[in-house]
Amino acid sequence: EDKVMSDLEIAHNAAILPIEEIAQRAGINVDALELYGPYKAKIDVGKLVLLAGKAPGKVVLVSAMSPTPAGEGKSTTTVGLADSLARAGHKVMIALREPSLGPILGMKGGATGGGYSQVLPMDDINLHFTGDFHAITSANNALMALVDNHIFQGNQLGIDPRRMTFKRVLDMNDRALREVVIGLGGPAQGVPRQDGFDITVASEIMAVFCLATDLDDLRSRLGRITFGYTYDRAPVTVADLGVQGALTMLLKDAIKPNLVQTIAGTPALVHGGPFANIAHGCNSLIATRTAMQLADIVVTEAGFGADLGAEKYMDIKARIADVAPSAVVVVATIRALKMQGGVPKERLSEPNVDAMATGVENLRRHVRNVAKFGITPVVSINKFATDTPEELEWLLAWCAAEGVEAAVADVWGRGGGGDGGDELAAKVATALGAESDFHHLYSLDLPVEDKIRTIVQEIYGADGVEFSVPALKRLAEIEKNGWSGLPVCMAKTQYSFTDDASRLGAPKGFRVHVRDLIPKTGAGFIVALTGAVMTMPGLPKEPAAMRMDVDADGNPTGLF
Numbered sequence: 428e429d430k431v432m433s434d435l436e437i438a439h440n441a442a443i444l445p446i447e448e449i450a451q452r453a454g455i456n457v458d459a460l461e462l463y464g465p466y467k468a469k470i471d472v473g474k475l476v477l478l479a480g481k482a483p484g485k486v487v488l489v490s491a492m493s494p495t496p497a498g499e500g501k502s503t504t505t506v507g508l509a510d511s512l513a514r515a516g517h518k519v520m521i522a523l524r525e526p527s528l529g530p531i532l533g534m535k536g537g538a539t540g541g542g543y544s545q546v547l548p549m550d551d552i553n554l555h556f557t558g559d560f561h562a563i564t565s566a567n568n569a570l571m572a573l574v575d576n577h578i579f580q581g582n583q584l585g586i587d588p589r590r591m592t593f594k595r596v597l598d599m600n601d602r603a604l605r606e607v608v609i610g611l612g613g614p615a616q617g618v619p620r621q622d623g624f625d626i627t628v629a630s631e632i633m634a635v636f637c638l639a640t641d642l643d644d645l646r647s648r649l650g651r652i653t654f655g656y657t658y659d660r661a662p663v664t665v666a667d668l669g670v671q672g673a674l675t676m677l678l679k680d681a682i683k684p685n686l687v688q689t690i691a692g693t694p695a696l697v698h699g700g701p702f703a704n705i706a707h708g709c710n711s712l713i714a715t716r717t718a719m720q721l722a723d724i725v726v727t728e729a730g731f732g733a734d735l736g737a738e739k740y741m742d743i744k745a746r747i748a749d750v751a752p753s754a755v756v757v758v759a760t761i762r763a764l765k766m767q768g769g770v771p772k773e774r775l776s777e778p779n780v781d782a783m784a785t786g787v788e789n790l791r792r793h794v795r796n797v798a799k800f801g802i803t804p805v806v807s808i809n810k811f812a813t814d815t816p817e818e819l820e821w822l823l824a825w826c827a828a829e830g831v832e833a834a835v836a837d838v839w840g841r842g843g844g845g846d847g848g849d850e851l852a853a854k855v856a857t858a859l860g861a862e863s864d865f866h867h868l869y870s871l872d873l874p875v876e877d878k879i880r881t882i883v884q885e886i887y888g889a890d891g892v893e894f895s896v897p898a899l900k901r902l903a904e905i906e907k908n909g910w911s912g913l914p915v916c917m918a919k920t921q922y923s924f925t926d927d928a929s930r931l932g933a934p935k936g937f938r939v940h941v942r943d944l945i946p947k948t949g950a951g952f953i954v955a956l957t958g959a960v961m962t963m964p965g966l967p968k969e970p971a972a973m974r975m976d977v978d979a980d981g982n983p984t985g986l987f
């Protein structure tokens with residue numbers, strides 16, 4: 428019996444093509460390409476020579492049921508599905524997020540797919556890649572250094588150091604930095620104030636980066652960021668400080684999408700990377716649109732379950748530009764169904780159709796939620812070696828009874844370049860050909876509290892929402908400052924439809940607790956913090972980092 432190879436071993440054994448060849452396949456002219464070594468390139472979209480009269484590519488959005496802590500295989504499915512569509516003769520491009528170092532060193536693993544459905548070079552992409560997160564972190568922290576310097580130098584704007592809403596960031600899970608005090612040490616060291624760190628993927632700069640339509644729009648959005656309030660409680664923006672130009676300069680190269688390839692040689696843009704539980708959860712708008720200009724089908728992923736990433740894709744990203752999906756894939760796994768049915772983590776690989784029958788209520792709610800946006804989803808069953816034929820048959824029969832198209836995809840084991848995703852690709856191609864009637868879940872004219880109520884009732888299945896006293900004050904402030912027309916970005920645990928990670932399945936009879944609201948006026952949404960969700964994660968007791976190393980030649984080991 429052969430030993431199962433790790434994702435990293437498979438990636439290292441794969442044949443990788445020079446990135447110029449991938450660019451040529453994608454229809455990218457050489458002078459739009461900026462090489463970062465032999466296998467990565469940035470695309471200067473301003474220099475792209477596009478086919479005249481080409482219709483924009485159709486978007487397939489890959490989402491999922493509520494995940495287990497290991498992830499259900501959305502990235503793997505995104506890559507495998509795209510490879511399978513390419514195998515069937517379609518002109519395809521992938522748009523994916525860049526991985527964050529926090530979860531890589533923590534527990535979730537990389538974000539470049541898995542098995543025979545990965546983007547390459549996987550170790551590069553999972554580590555420092557082309558430096559985009561460095562640039563975003565630097566822009567964020569430059570802003571904070573400039574703000575604290577402004578306060579130190581006399582505080583002409585009257586910024587109230589007790590009412591700052593913007594924090595410093597780091598691309599790391601580091602709970603020790605959640606609450607810090609800065610400026611200690613006497614008059615020469617600055618003005619002391621309470622501060623804190625978020626993870627880079629939760630930074631508003633990341634959101635702005637991912638929602639900007641071009642460099643000019645990036646500068647305007649950066650200028651509109653509210654980082655705090657004055658002593659008179661008036662919002663203070665980056666434009667008040669006059670540093671939007673400097674921040675844009677720090678991001679001028681990062682904003683160009685990164686071109687890489689899958690194991691099967693499908694072109695992929697990997698660009699931007701907000702988390703979907705604490706931010707809006709999809710790759711950059713520029714990458715999605717560039718892929719739509721170049722290909723006929725764009726396969727893209729939105730983070731965590733369809734209650735988070737997909738809802739935000741539809742209600743935030745798809746309002747800024749015409750990137751609405753023509754088809755949605757909901758990834759389900761047998762193990763996630765069992766977990767949703769109450770089976771403990773250690774026993775997920777044992778056959779248990781009874782637990783699946785309970786847990787499938789979670790999938791049902793996600794599938795029906797997607798239909799509320801006017802799109803009937805396709806369920807992709809991500810096959811694991813431990814799944815039994817009875818379990819897979821049971822789920823296929825359930826999907827048929829629910830009236831939703833479904834396919835078992837073995838893109839992890841056989842690759843989309845092999846035949847592992849042929850059936851899924853055929854069903855998705857059919858779905859792309861069908862009429863869809865896309866619409867947003869809520870109108871922007873609704874007051875912010877009603878937008879939140881609509882999301883928690885329609886998508887989470889809650890009875891209603893409860894606002895804390897500080898959140899109620901924020902609502903009044905939002906109204907006063909004229910921000911009521913913004914969409915909402917829910918910050919909620921990915922493990923449950925409720926704000927309590929331990930409530931599995933499809934709970935009923937609950938309310939969602941909004942403890943604070945943070946206006947992100949540059950990104951253009953209001954973040955609603957629910958339950959105990961954190962914008963700076965911590966590391967687990969046995970971090971994945973303990974298994975990592977490099978060999979004598981500098982090749983990483985233990986990177987999943």
Ligand code: ADP
Binds near residue numbers: 537539811
């Ligand atoms: P998501 O995008 O939903 O978070 P990923 O595609 O990143 O999930 O997959 C999470 C992890 O699970 C990866 O390490 C991947 O290799 C592994 N994985 C995904 N699908 C399978 C499968 N069918 N069998 C075994 N491992 C898998």
